[in-house]
Amino acid sequence: MxxxxxxxxxxxxxxxxxxxxxxxxxxxxxxxxxxxxxxxxxxxxxxxxxxxxxxxxxxxxxxxxxxxxxxxxxxxxxxxxxxxxxxLPDPYADLLRQAAQQSRTSACVVNDTHNQIAAQEVERRQRLSQFSAFYAEIATALEAAGLRLDDR
The missing domain is CATH 1.10.10.10 (Winged helix-like DNA-binding domain superfamily/Winged helix DNA-binding domain)
Known part of the structure; x- marks a missing residue:
């Protein structure tokens, strides 16, 4: 070298x-x-x-x-x-799946909190809903990227 x-x-x-x-x-x-x-x-x-x-x-x-x-x-x-x-020969797709699972877990935590907030607290519920959707979108994108890596 x-x-x-x-x-x-x-x-x-x-x-x-x-x-x-x-x-x-x-x-x-x-x-x-x-x-x-x-x-x-x-x-x-x-x-x-x-x-x-x-x-x-x-x-x-x-x-x-x-x-x-x-x-x-x-x-x-x-x-x-x-x-x-x-x-390992190609660990990257598995890493993406692990990150996706962590994002899904985060979405569930936020969603559980959302579900415990009273219905009349509209703005708070909306913020929590957006936050949960954010994590869900990350998870979806990471899973799709993992599948693309698997196909290579």
Missing amino acids: NDATSALRLEFIEAIGLRLQAFGLLRASGRILGLLVFDGTDMSAPGLATALGISKGSVNTGLQELQSRSVIRKVSHRADRTTYYQL
């Missing part, structure tokens, strides 16, 4: 860390994801900690978060006791 690619790699890893953090995930999870996407190789937890310059605890927590979201999986190599982690 030449110097320009190495610099781009570091920028990408950090950018993905910050993007996932903005979505409420751990920055370490984003950095791990960025590294696995950019390099495309299996890596051990100690290897990730060294490559990213972060603690083993942060790596382990990030790995657990990415596994729980079906982004990575554990793999083993013949004649090697080390556990490695690998990016």
Whole structure:
């Protein structure tokens, strides 16, 4: 890897860390994801900690978060006791479905509140109804995007 690619790699890893953090995930999870996407190789937890310059605890927590979201999986190599982690072949449609489900859950929470507001509180009910519809639209769009990714 030449110097320009190495610099781009570091920028990408950090950018993905910050993007996932903005979505409420751990920055370490984003950095791990960025590294696995950019390099495309299996890596051990100690290897990730060294490559990213972060603690083993942060790596382990990030790995657990990415596994729980079906982004990575554990793999083993013949004649090697080390556990490695690998990016799933195409986790992106599943991530969209997970985000869609979170949006649907948010819509339900808002809708439940809407249903408990007295009918004469028209303006409040309207605001809540719009907020619920907002989440429902996000969910619909994310589900459609997931289906499009599945078709590729």
